[in-house]
Amino acid sequence: MSSDSRARLKPWTSASAMNVLDIQFMLEILPKMLFAALVTLEISVLAVVFSIALGILLTTWKLLGGKVSGALIQAFVEFTRGVPQLVQIAIIYFALPRFGVVLNEFWTGVVALTFIGAGYAIEIIRGAVESLDRGQRESAIALGLSELQTLFLVLYPQAARRILPPLTNELANVIKASALLSVISVNELTKVANDIIFEYFVVIEVLIELAGLYIVIIGGLIWLSRALEKRTRA
Amino acid sequence: MLDALPRLLPAFWVTIEVSAISLALAMLLGLSCGTARAFLAKRNPLTWLMDAYVGLVRCTPIIVQIYAAYLLLPKIGMRLDVFWIGVIALTFNSAGYQIEIARAAVQSISKGQTEAATSLGLGWWHTIRLVVLPQAFKRMIPAVTNEMSHLVKASAVLSVISLFELHKAATALQATSFKFVELLAVQAMLYLPLILGVSRIARYLETDVFGFEGKTETVDIR
Incomplete structure (x- = not known):
């Protein structure tokens, strides 16, 4: 009963059997966590935009270039899929300064995630272009467009609609990967939460809030991806 | 780089071990729960x-x-070795995906199959075991092997809780030798054949062992 009375005296501050979670503390750290979630979103959106740009560039190169460039790009795709994301992040983190590119953590994170996302972006774009009717390309060539014009004026604009659902899904995956950036001390959501845990030694509250924020963001994106897919199919 | 190799190989073995044990546990859990989930009613607490x-x-x-897993398991009184915490975390993760794989595969088998089996007088257990599962397994294989390579990649993340697997071992060597890029290259060269090898085996299983004729409908949930 003593825990009961204690809980009544300090309603939200004691972690007794009455209230397991320290709601007050969770509310206190919420602004910090929301700001960090914003950083996570920022990094991920930038990375996805860049990786799509890189993906379009590499896909074009692959479709128009010779066998050698095709093999090179295939090797790149295999590399991004075959090496753990954490190792790729470490590679970017340590290798960029070696080549004289010194970026702050935020942009290092963006570059690393772009690298991770580009391999998948290539696959998404290739899949969308291949799903288009063959007649589109043939008639464009027959009308006298060059291969490059065909791609950019005819095929990519049509593929763009089909890219949207898998792209949203890809954004969700990149956000999950962005949590790994905490190991190179990018101040994103996981890093901030981890710092709070070891500053106050409060574990469960912070983890629940962290998971909750991720579920809202990623769950929302997965839902959006599904909704978009239904619309494009209809 | 060659000097580092013998010191990295035991850690590489830990990577393989932790991934393999987690995979086995997650498959057991995921495939059974996922199959059950496919047959449960929509309004069921389970x-x-x-x-x-x-x-x-x-x-x-x-x-x-x-x-x-690292912070909460000790709180509920489970004081485990980091290795087993890693196994639990990876199993927790992978089982979630594999439930989804199994559910999608089982639900993708046409309803006529179960109806036909029932009308032939098979009980529910025989219907599932003899008719639905053999067909569903075939569709699961690509997704499950995909999951295998995901697990190996996820095991690298276990370095953050200082499980001494490949990535952690290489990081530790980096701290003493300052050969950052070289050690990262060795890591990539060890991970790449493992993960690509897994997907090669997968393709072999798909085409040669289980004999997919052309492209069969498969499930993909990632």
């Missing part, structure tokens, strides 16, 4: 529970799940 679990796993990053 369905809600499993859907919530799958949602939780799919919507949180693996590193958060690993931190959670």
Whole structure:
């Protein structure tokens, strides 16, 4: 009963059997966590935009270039899929300064995630272009467009609609990967939460809030991806 | 780089071990729960529970799940070795995805199959075991092997809870030798054949052992 009375005296501050979670503390750290979630979103959106740009560039190169460039790009795709994301992040983190590119953590994170996302972006774009009717390309060539014009004026604009659902899904995956950036001390959501845990030694509250924020963001994106897919199919 | 190799190989073995044990456990859990989930009614507490679990796993990053296992398991009185915490975290993660794989595969088998089996006088157990599962397994194989390579990649994240697997071992060597890029290259060269090898085996299983004629409908949930 003593825990009961204690809980009544300090309603939200004691972690007794009455209230397991320290709601007050969770509310206190919420602004910090929301700001960090914003950083996570920022990094991920930038990375996805860049990786799509890189993906379009590499896909074009692959479709128009010779066998050698095709093999090179295939090797790149295999590399991004075959090496753990954490190792790729470490590679970017340590290798960029070696080549004289010194970026702050935020942009290092963006570059690393772009690298991770580009391999998948290539696959998404290739899949969308291949799903288009063959007649589109043939008639464009027959009308006298060059291969490059065909791609950019005819095929990519049509593929763009089909890219949207898998792209949203890809954004969700990149956000999950962005949590790994905490190991190179990018101040994103996981890093901030981890710092709070070891500053106050409060574990469960912070983890629940962290998971909750991720579920809202990623769950929302997965839902959006599904909704978009239904619309494009209809 | 060559000097580092013998010191990295035991750690590489830990990577393989932790991934393999987690895979086996997650398959057991995921495939059985997923099959059950496919047959449960929509309004069933078990369905809600499993859907919530799958949602939780799919919507949180693996590193958060690993931190959670590392920080929460001792709180509920389980003092385990980091290796086993890693196994639990990876199993927790992978089982969530595999429930979804199994559910999607089983539900993709046409309803006529179960109806035909029932009308032939098979009980529910025989219907599932003899008719539905053999067909569903075939569709699961690509997704499950995909999951295998995901697990190996996820095991690198276990370095954050200082499990001495390949990535952690290489990081430790980096700290003493300052050969950052070289050690990263060695890591890539060890991971790449393992993960690509897994997907090669997968393709072999798909085409040669289980004999997919052309392209069969498969499930993909990532």
